[in-house]
Amino acid sequence: MQIYSLEQNMKTLKERFERNFTKGKDNECWIWNGPKNAQGYGMIWDKRASHKAHRISYKLYREEIPIGFYVMHICDIPSCVNPFHLFIGTHADNMHDMYVKGRRNHSLCGVKGENHYRAKLTEKEIIEIRTNALTSKEIQRLFNIKQNHVSKIRLGIIWKHTYKPLLNKGGL
Numbered sequence: 001m002q003i004y005s006l007e008q009n010m011k012t013l014k015e016r017f018e019r020n021f022t023k024g025k026d027n028e029c030w031i032w033n034g035p036k037n038a039q040g041y042g043m044i045w046d047k048r049a050s051h052k053a054h055r056i057s058y059k060l061y062r063e064e065i066p067i068g069f070y071v072m073h074i075c076d077i078p079s080c081v082n083p084f085h086l087f088i089g090t091h092a093d094n095m096h097d098m099y100v101k102g103r104r105n106h107s108l109c110g111v112k113g114e115n116h117y118r119a120k121l122t123e124k125e126i127i128e129i130r131t132n133a134l135t136s137k138e139i140q141r142l143f144n145i146k147q148n149h150v151s152k153i154r155l156g157i158i159w160k161h162t163y164k165p166l167l168n169k170g171g172l
């Protein structure tokens with residue numbers, strides 16, 4: 001029996017992972033060419049299980065994903081594995097994200113994404129702020145908002161204020 005160290009295993013995974021997409025610029029989507037699931041998420045096999053490729057990307061190029069957290073796309077492209085387009089969110093963030101993207105016209109509880117808590121910026125602008133390569137200072141000037149507001153948007157902190165975290169209560 002051959003025993004592989006975790007490091008070797010990760011290296012193998014990384015090598016296999018990198019065969020399935022073409023690396024573009026930091027602000028471009030890196031589209032997964034390997035297998036995809038029904039929702040369009042890239043899938044990769046590792047340790048006898050199938051994993052979502054964008055989650056693996058986050059682990060390989062950014063950091064470990066805290067237990068119970070989601071890896072979300074700022075670009076809205078499920079097959080994108082560009083680590084710069086990924087951010088960590090809670091279940092509540094994920095639900096909010098789906099709500100904003102999918103049900104904007106569906107007045108479920110009279111709350112619409114853009115009118116929800118921040119009248120100044122539109123959803124499109126938020127995505128723009130998160131994806132472009134400008135510095136926070138440049139963004140601040142361009143959109144006429146405070147710099148810490150920019151950081152909060154970029155780090156995905158802002159959505160957390162709007163929804164109560166379900167994480168600890170939901171037992172994910």
Ligand SMILES: [Zn+2]
Pocket residue numbers: 028029030075076077080081082085
């Ligand atoms: Zn992308």
